[in-house]
Amino acid sequence: METNNSKMIIDTHIHIWDTEQSSYNWLSGAPELLKRSYTIGELDTARKTAGIHAGVFVQADVQMEDSFHMLEVARNTDWIKGVVSWLPLADTQRTAKLLEERLLKDDYFVGVRHLIHDEKDPQWLLQPAVIESLKMLAAHNIPYDVVGVLPEHIETILNVAEQVPELRMVFDHLNAPPIGSGERYGRWGALMQEAAKNKTIYAKISGLGTVAGAGKFTPEQVTPYIEFILEYFGAGRCFCGGDWPVSLLARDYVDTWEVYKRTLSSLLPGEALEKVYAGNAIRFYDLKL
Structure with a gap:
């Protein structure tokens, strides 16, 4: 198994959850495989085999208990370098208080995300209070992770970018390209091309x-979509994430990274590959390695 030890690889999308710490309401409708607590210790052997040098936690619940749990675990896990937290963006006053009194003082706090794909309204981010919270993030140079699954989510981000032009954002999971149907590239592709014109918007291959x-989920199936993203966003605005443990629904951790590594190494020369594996993530999240 090739581990790419010569190149630093940062996994920018790792979840942990403790069902005794938080409710994780979405788990009630999730596959049985995910309906238990997942700890970072479970990943240690696999991430070493996969050649992963550092990682970033990403929120999995819409309450602060989940984020505080991740921050505590990050402080006690030497290879975890950051946490993308949840914040109550629809409550600007509470968001401001949490930022000032807690999060901005924590070296592991590197970004924010809300589970917008679970909201009925794909324009949830365009609420005036949420926009004000996003402006607050931009003022503090805190980036925002977009977990969109619909073309309408991309349209919403185009609108957010107009209203908060300084906010850096990244499309988690490439905003769900139509890999399953094989469509190339349809409305998703047209909107992602439009989004790519904005230099503050990034793409997370995860x-x-x-x-x-x-x-x-094979190199042959995903290569056209990753190649498409690299063409429009460029190697300077893409980085990678494993999405463990959700990724276990398709492949184990090592195999997941093998798909990404085979695909990316076939598409990019060495210097560009290093950016996608690590450099861009370090810059986007301002990671301290």
Whole structure:
């Protein structure tokens, strides 16, 4: 198994959850495999085999208990370098208080995300209070992770970028490209091309096993979509994430990274590959390695 030890690789999308710490309401409708607590210790052997040098936690619940749990675990896990937290963006006053009194003082706090794909309104981010909170993030140079699954989510981000032009954002899981249907590239592609014109918007190559569906997460299946993203966003605005443990629904951790590494190494020369593996993530999240 090739581990790419010569190149630093940062996994920018790792989840942990403790069902005794938080409620994780979405787990009630999740596959049985995910309906338990997941600890970072479970990943240690696999991440070494996969050649992963550093990692970033990403929120998995819409309450602060989940984020505080991740921050505490990060402080006690030497290879975890940052946490993308949840914040109550629809409550600007509470968001401001949490930032000033807690999060901005924590070296592991590197970004914010809300589970917008679970909201009925794909324009949830365009609420005036949320926009004010996003402006607050931009003022503190804190980036925002976009977990979109619909073309309408991309349209919303185009609108957010107009209203908060200084805010750096990244599309988690490439905003669900149509890998399963094989469409190339449809409305998703047209909107991602439009989004790529904005230099503050990045693309996270992650979660494609879940997006692709059973049996379709192979280098051959995902290469056209990753190549498309690299063409429009460029190697300077893309980085990678494993999406463990959700990724286990498609492949194990080592195999997941093998798909990404084979695909990316076939598409990019060495210097560009190093940017996608680590350099861009370090810059986007301002990681301290």
